[in-house]
Each structure stands twice: as C-alpha cells, then as structure tokens.
Amino acid sequence: MSSTFAIILTGILVAAACASLGCFLILRRMAMLADAISHAILPGLVAGYFIAQGPSLLAGFFGAALAGLITVGLVELLKNTQRVGGESAIGIVFPAMFALGTFLVSKYYADVHLDADAVLYGNIEFVGFDHWYLGETDLGPQSLWIMGCLCLINLIFISVFYKELKLATFDAGLAATLGFSPILIHYGLMAVVSITTVGAFTAVGAILVVALMIVPAATAYLLTDRLPWMIGLAIAAGAIAAVAGFGLAFMLNGSVAGAIATVTGVEFGLALLFSSKQGLVARAQRLARQRIQFAADTLLVHLLQHEGSPDAAHESTIDHLQSELQWNNKFAQRVLDLAQRRSLVRCQGQQLELTTSGRERSQQVLQLGRG
C-alpha cells in the first residue's frame, strides 16, 4: 500500500469517526466540550507513558481516555456547585489539565518524542511508516487499523443506541420519563468521544480532531433538518475535506492536519452562504421578498382607507405614494409590480385603484392587524 494512499485513507476514516459523533455534539450544544477533551488528554498520555515506562499504545490509550472522562466529570462537578457557569467550568478545567500535561512533558520527558507540537497538530504525514507486524507478516499502517476500529465502534455505537441518542438529544425530559438515563447516555457519548479523540489525536493532533468533529457536522446542520441525512452529509463533508486537504497540503508543502481543517472551513463557509434554507444569501432574499410583500399590503390598506373619500384622486397617485410612504422610486415600482402581478391593484394612468381581490386582501390584512 502506498504511503499517500494510507494517509488519505486514514484521513477519511478519522473524518468519518469524528463527523458522525460531531452531529450529536452540535445538537446537544457540547461542541466546546470536545475541544476541552482534546486538550485535556495530554496528562493522561504522559501518565500512560510513565506507567508503561515508554511509548505504549495501550497504556497511552487508557490514560488518555481516562483523562478525557475525568475532564467531563470535573466540568460537571464544577457546574453542579452552582458557583461557576458551564462554559467557565470548561475554561478552567481543560487549561489546567493541558498545563499539567505540558509541565510533566517538559520536566520529565524533555528528551523523548512526546512534544506538545505533535499533540497540537499531529503528524498524519508519517502514518505510512508505522506498520504493525504479526510475526513476519506486514499488517499495514498502525493508524489505519486504529482508526478503522474506532470508526467501526462509533458506527456501531450510533446505530445500536440511535433511538436513545436521538431521544436524549431532542427531548431529555421525555427520555428520562421513559426510563432512559440521560446521564448514562451523556457519559456513554463522552466515553466514545474520548477514545475517538485519543485515537485520532496521534494521527492528526488535537485541533484537527475538533475541526473534524464540529465543522462538518455544523455544515450538515445547515443543509438538512433530518438526523440521518445530517450524519451522512457530515461524514461526506469530512471525507471530502480529508481528500481535498491532502491535495492542498501537497500544493503548499504544509501541514496536512492544518489543510484539512482549512477545507472543512471552506465547506462550512459555502454552506453558510448558499444553503437553501439556512444560508445567508437565501435569508437575505427572503427578507427582501418579505419587505416588498409587507409594503404591498401597506399600499392596499392605504388605498382602502381613502377609497370613495373626496381626496381619493389625490391620495392614490403613484407620485403621492412616494412622498407619503417614503418609498424611493425603485422600491415603489417593485411594490407596484408585485401588486399588479397578483392583480390586487389596477393602474389607470397615474391613478391606482383596488381590484375586488385587492379589496378583500386589504380587509383581511386589517382584520389580522386587529388580532
């Protein structure tokens, strides 16, 4: 297997493992907890290194996963004292854990390969070199195996507990009444997030884990209202980012992790602008349409008020509208276009008059206004 292929495949697996969990983190408003966990597992890694007297995959894994759960527990504990807000609790716990980790690394392991840079942005570039051997047979890159397993674990976790997760996410109260413990689900999810973070961490570093957990899921959240679609789209967005990010990093000769995070950002930016429901462009269009719609209703009511009165001739000229309602030329024209297109208003030279359906509509509007 070529090294390039191994890197890209690892990237895709990391993306899939992270993005699927990320959907629940986004919906449960716990995105920053993922960030906290990804930093806080550093002392756990160091502890694993210390206990195993050297780099041991398993010890590091357990240490880090434990540190992740301790972080979640400490945040909950602080929150429950009612003395600290939830976000401040996170802001206290994870820097403390990270500082402890950095302190331990620089004090005791200044000479070994456990530097904090690697923790922050990983080295997916080297996944091709670290192979696993069973006796004499080459099983392929180690990270590939780890991420494959984690991906599988996450997909199994989500599909087995799909109903529970969905219920606890959208209606924690109902979940508790029905006998599913929201706390158990919370810690279960956090445990999976922790081990995914640890696994992804060696390959891609703390920041990319956060990027891949949060950003593709948020992108998907802008594009759909259905949970299964959201999970699928998030995985797809993550996988595309992994492939495109590798290309970008190759072009710039820069960090692959950084490039993948950058591409997830580009994807999010595109969704933010152009999503058909949530996008900023669609939103601006909708607002503009509503403004014209509202103005047309105002026009109808104005015409109805003066209909049949002596000043009707004066009040219902197009020029008068512009000064009375303070519309500029262009806006007034667009409002008139809309009203005429829906045949609510008839234009007799400069004079405007209501059609039958226009009269009905304006009476309706007045009724609505009175509540």
Next chain:
Amino acid sequence: MSILDLFRDYTLRNVALGAMVLGIVSGILGCFAVLRRQGLLGDALSHAALPGIAIAYLLTGSKAPIVLLLGAGIAGWVGTLVINRIVRDTRISEDSALGIVLSVFFGVGILLLTYIAKRNDANQAGLDRFLFGQAATLVATDVLTMSILGGLALGCLVLLYKEFKLLAFDPAFAASLGFPPNRLGILLTSLIVVAIVIGLQTVGVVLMAAMLVGPAVAARQWTHRLSVMLVLSGVFGASAGIAGTMLSLGQQHVPTGPMIILSLTAIVTISLLFAPARGLVWAKIRQNHSLNNEPRNREIQPAKGE
C-alpha cells in the same frame, strides 16, 4: 528565591512584569466575559489569532512583535465578527460557532506556519513560540508594548464602565435605554482580543482561555459587587503571573506559561472552597449542621386548612 530577587535581575524582572501586566488586564476584562457567560470566547479568539501572525509575517517579512501582534489582533477581531454573524443569522448555537472559528482559524494558522517553515527561509524561526508562549524571551520593549496596549484597553473600559456593566447584567434593559447591545458587545470583545494579543507571547494561544476565565471565577466567589470583583480579579491574575514566574525560573525545563496556569488553578480552587460567603466547605458545614439540628423522624403534618 524571594520576590525581591525577582525584580533585581533584568530577565526575571521582565518576565515577572510581563506576566503581571497580562494577569491584571486579562483578569479585569475576563470578568465581563464570565459574567456574560462567554467564558470560552477567549479560547476561540486566541486560537483565531494564529493565522493573523502568519499572514502578517508573509505580508511584511518582519518579525517585530508589534507587527505580528497587530496581525493577531486583526485575525482575532475577524473571528469575533464571524462568530457574531453565525450566532445571529443561523440556528447554530454559540458554543458550536466558537468551536468552528477556533478549529478552522487555527488550522489555517498551522497550515500557513508550516508553509512558511518549509520555504527554507532562515528568518522565520521562532514564529511558533506563540503556540505555547515563551515568557522567558520577553524583553523590556515587549513589556512596555504590553503595558501600553493593556492600559489603552483598561482606559476604554473605565470610560464605558456604566455601559458595559449594564450590558453584562441586563442587555435587554440596555437596549431599551437606547444603547446598542450588539455594538457594545463587539467593542467589549475587541478589548478581550487586546488582552489575548498581550497574552500570546507569555502563555500562548492554548492556555490563554484560563487567563481570562480563572481570575474572574475566583474573584466572583468573594464578592457580589462588580467593582470589587474587577479589582480582585486583577489582583488574582497578577499574583498567578508572579507566582508562575517564580515557580518556573528557579529550575530547568519548566516552562512559565503552564506554571502560571497551574498557580491560577490553585487560586481558583482555594476560592471555590474557602471564600467566605460562597465557599463550598462552609456550605457543606452549614448543611451538615442544619441536618443535625433537624428533629428526625418527624411525622409529616397535614397543611392547615385542608
């Protein structure tokens, strides 16, 4: 090593003064972030500042701290606007918006820094010190720059104290009085960006979150008055800065930034446990006391009139 030694030696004095200035500024500004339940904003914005450093270097080729920090400030500020826009105009929660800006901006920063590092350009060495901060490299001009920036931010805070107070406790009321809450919020966040810029060289992007949250949370436990909280928070921040410097400079291989944060964590823990009115220890004692004094096995009396 005594505190006096700290201020007699040139290097130590700069590090200690720098850490102290950072502690005061971030402690005071952090109070508003914590009260507005935006404790993690600092974390997001300090990460968001990183690409600014890389872009400033790419554009100017200069490594002067003022140029790089200006870039950091601008990037942090852009991050603020993006978060604000996402929260206001989409259904994505603030928490997720913070995470998105944090990780994407930081990723861009790392991509650019590694790109710069591999251009075979000897001049670039040392840009990555902003990741973890290197307080030991602070020189007198750095401390001066930090003091001036911090002084400006605090001056701004004094001028708009009433408005910010109102914004922190009752933004709806502020709006009804005609103050623009959104613009005031962005201004306050911009001041926090200044604090972050000051902190990048000392504690680095990752630990900056704690410098904003820690002193404020500790100070909150001792008082119910905003003015007292601000002063206490500044004092706690400065004490953590000096304590961290003393702990780290006495020995080899111990970085200053993490020691400042660990000192701060100790202050927060002590405040949470032992602060006079809100301390958890006293609360526990009071609870046990009232449990012991309560007559046990008392029968439940039906309420009168039923």
